[in-house]
Amino acid sequence: MRYTSTRDASLSKSASECFLQGISVDGGLFVPESFPEITLAEINKMAEMSYQERAFMMLSRYLTDFSASELKDCISSAYGSKFDSLGVAPLHYLSKSNAVMELYHGPTLAFKDVALQILPHFLKTAKAKMDEKDRIVILVATSGDTGKAALEGFADVEGIGIGVFFPNQGVSKMQQLQMTTQTGDNVFVCAVNGNFDDAQTGVKNIFADKNIKAELKARGIKLSSANSINWGRLVPQIAYYFSAYADLLRDKKIALGDKINFVVPTGNFGDILAGYYAFRMGLPVNKLICASNKNNVLTEFFETGVYNAKREFYKTSSPSMDILISSNLERLLFELSGKDDKYVSSLMAELKQNGSYKVSDSVFEQLHSVFAAGYVDENATAETIKSMWENENYCIDTHTSVGCAVYENYKKSSGDGTFTVMLSTASPYKFPHSVLSAIFGTAPADEFDCADKLKSMGVKEPVQIAELKGKKVLHSLVCDKDKMAETMLTWAEK
Numbered sequence: 001m002r003y004t005s006t007r008d009a010s011l012s013k014s015a016s017e018c019f020l021q022g023i024s025v026d027g028g029l030f031v032p033e034s035f036p037e038i039t040l041a042e043i044n045k046m047a048e049m050s051y052q053e054r055a056f057m058m059l060s061r062y063l064t065d066f067s068a069s070e071l072k073d074c075i076s077s078a079y080g081s082k083f084d085s086l087g088v089a090p091l092h093y094l095s096k097s098n099a100v101m102e103l104y105h106g107p108t109l110a111f112k113d114v115a116l117q118i119l120p121h122f123l124k125t126a127k128a129k130m131d132e133k134d135r136i137v138i139l140v141a142t143s144g145d146t147g148k149a150a151l152e153g154f155a156d157v158e159g160i161g162i163g164v165f166f167p168n169q170g171v172s173k174m175q176q177l178q179m180t181t182q183t184g185d186n187v188f189v190c191a192v193n194g195n196f197d198d199a200q201t202g203v204k205n206i207f208a209d210k211n212i213k214a215e216l217k218a219r220g221i222k223l224s225s226a227n228s229i230n231w232g233r234l235v236p237q238i239a240y241y242f243s244a245y246a247d248l249l250r251d252k253k254i255a256l257g258d259k260i261n262f263v264v265p266t267g268n269f270g271d272i273l274a275g276y277y278a279f280r281m282g283l284p285v286n287k288l289i290c291a292s293n294k295n296n297v298l299t300e301f302f303e304t305g306v307y308n309a310k311r312e313f314y315k316t317s318s319p320s321m322d323i324l325i326s327s328n329l330e331r332l333l334f335e336l337s338g339k340d341d342k343y344v345s346s347l348m349a350e351l352k353q354n355g356s357y358k359v360s361d362s363v364f365e366q367l368h369s370v371f372a373a374g375y376v377d378e379n380a381t382a383e384t385i386k387s388m389w390e391n392e393n394y395c396i397d398t399h400t401s402v403g404c405a406v407y408e409n410y411k412k413s414s415g416d417g418t419f420t421v422m423l424s425t426a427s428p429y430k431f432p433h434s435v436l437s438a439i440f441g442t443a444p445a446d447e448f449d450c451a452d453k454l455k456s457m458g459v460k461e462p463v464q465i466a467e468l469k470g471k472k473v474l475h476s477l478v479c480d481k482d483k484m485a486e487t488m489l490t491w492a493e494k
Contacts, residue, residue, distance in 0.1 A: 001064045003030045003231065006334040007348070009341040014065045016126035019119075019232040020136065022225035023207050027348070028341070030231045031331050035280040036061035038242065043283070044256050046246035051088040052079050054246060055239040061281075062235050063122075070125050078118035078236075082107045084462070089114060089240040091247050091421070094392055098407075098420040099253070100400070101244050108178060109427035109462055110320075111271065112149035115228075115236040120153045122232045123160060123224065134222045137161040137492060139206060141199035141227060143267060144171040144320040145426060147189070148178040150226040155184030162226070163188040163488055165199045168478055171319050173447045174430045174468070181471040188491045189475035192484060195313050196267075197325050202484035203227070212485055221492055228270030229327050237274035241283055244421050254419055259286035261420040263410075265403040266290055267323035269298065271423065273331055279370055280335075286418045291406035292375035293318045298326055302373035305364035310355035316378060317434040318398040320426070325351070333359065336366045372414070374406040381405060382438035389439050395459045398431050400424040401438075429454060429465045 003013045007028030013021070018030040038058065046054045052075050056068075063071055079088050085105040092100045106113025123136060138160060140150045147164040154162035164179060168191035171179075179189050192199045206212055207223060216223060228234050241262065248254045262285065264272040272290055279285040292299045294314045301307045309324045316322055330344060337343045337360070350357040359367075376384075381398055384405040388394050396404065403422050410416065428435045432450035436443035444450050448469045455461040479487045 001036065001062050002033045004033055004339075005029070005341065006031055006330050007341050007345045009339055015063045015231070016065050016129050019122050019126045019230065020130060020132060020222070020224055022223065022230045023204075027204075027208055028344070029229055029328070029331050031334055032062060035277065038282050040256055040282070040284075043242065043245060044249065046242060047249040049246065050086070051239075051243055052076060054243045055079070055236065058239045058242055058281075059235065065129065066125065074118055074121035074125060077121050082117060083113070087243075087247070089243055091244060091251075092394065092424075093253075094394070097417065098422060099248070100394075100396070100422050100424045101240065102424050103240065104424060104427040106149070107152050107464065108145065108148040109430050109464060110145035110149055111423070111425040112145045113152070114240060115233045116146070116149035116153040116226060118236050119226055119230070119232045120157050120160065124157065127159065132222070134217070134220050135159055135161065136224050137163060137216070137221050138224055138226045139203055139488065140164045140225065141196065141203040142166045142171075142179075143196040143323055144175040145430075146227060148175065148182070151179060151182040151184070151187055151189070154226070155182060155187055157186065161186040161188070161492070163190075163491060165190050165192050165203060165484060167191070167195045167199055168193050170195055170315065170322065172431050172434075174432070174465070175319070177468055177471070177473070180473045180475045181468065183474065188488075190477040190479055190484075190487055192479060192481050194481040196323050197309075197313070198481040199484070200227075200325065200327065202481050206485050206488060209485065212489065215489065216492060219492065227327070228268055234270055234274055234328070237271060238278050238281070241275050241278035245283055248419065248421075257284055259284045259418060261285075261287045261289060261416070261418045263289040263291055263403045263407040263420060263422040265318070265321060265399045265423065265425055266292070266298065267295070267321035267326065269326040269328035269332070271425070273328045276332060276370065285370060287372045287416065288370055289407060289410055290371060290373040291403040292373070293321045293381065293402050294375070294377050295322050295324060296375035297324050298329075299373045299375040301329075302367055302371060305367070306356060306358045307351065308356040309351065317381060317431065318402050320399055321402065333363065336363045372410055374409050376402055376405040376409070382434075384408070385435055385438035395428045395435065395454065395457070396424060397426045397428045398434050399426055427462060428459060429462055
């Protein structure tokens, strides 16, 4: 399997090259030249497989420059003792004809762990295969969960450094503590005075700056990314869509070939894009339902074909979705436009210059063949958390609640009774104040008191939360958005 760029389809790279480079030199994102097929017969076999075996079946179609033993080593190293569920991404069945896929059983209690526990192993393997002598610096902008998951995955990995920028006052207290207490000789954490889009734009600008690259090269350093702009971050996520379907077959909830829906709370569009790739590979998907919070730029896009980032930015109780520029949408546009790199480049240039773009009638029509979209406000998010607790005795976080609420609205408006899997992207313990406030109307001021309350309600406390209390803050750096490059270079020099 070879890979090309969304902005230069003449490029042809191996998976290892894509992993190490992170983003194409033209500013585009790496995408597979074609979609490998997984047949219904193979999906049926997955029902009796472990998550690791399912992941191997899927990943081996994309990472063809990895040997079977190399890939199996990456998978076994990633999906072992750090996950508190053997299934990695188990399903929780609700009383209605749907289920929740719990993607938060990894070390940082967020869905990003599924990809960011394996990415360091991908990079180490790729570095050896490419005989790369330079030190790799992973640079990340995070809206909350990617940062800690990347830090956890890359901390003290030999030959690789990890730097994380997050929006100052733009993540939950638990998310911030998880990042700022991170140990490791190769880690760097910095708050940015701005929102996530400011941090993400700053990181992209660093990648695009030839002078910075030259300066780092002189120091024996190459940049790469752990955001979902890196193909190595996105490709592992495809596996859990197949795994969910296989679990439904195993548990006799569906028959082979039945189409199902997936509801995905999303901001940067990476998680739901992985579902689209699974669909293109042969997974029987009816609808991929894109769920947004009050920052509803994606919902508007699916409804009108206009992507407009020139709008008010809201800080919500689901901060990992507080995003106005959804980077991975570029990959979808590339596919729907018939891999038209010039068309995609023109749209991205228009977005950068004007803050908006409108897709063609052909692309707009294709959007609705598999996607649906909706958004909910803060009240609906809170009401759904309360309803799930009272009616299902099931505690969900704010992001999962957005997905559940959007799904209920979709079901009522469409009448679609297809079996639906809702992706649960984080543990409620990462946002305990918001969760308790939703259920009871009030909550203790201290996040750890909130965690104790959840525990007293019978919601199992992850060991990571218990260990976080009292940890020393090791990273207190704050910079302005126009000082990110300078700050990064100062750290890299050390």
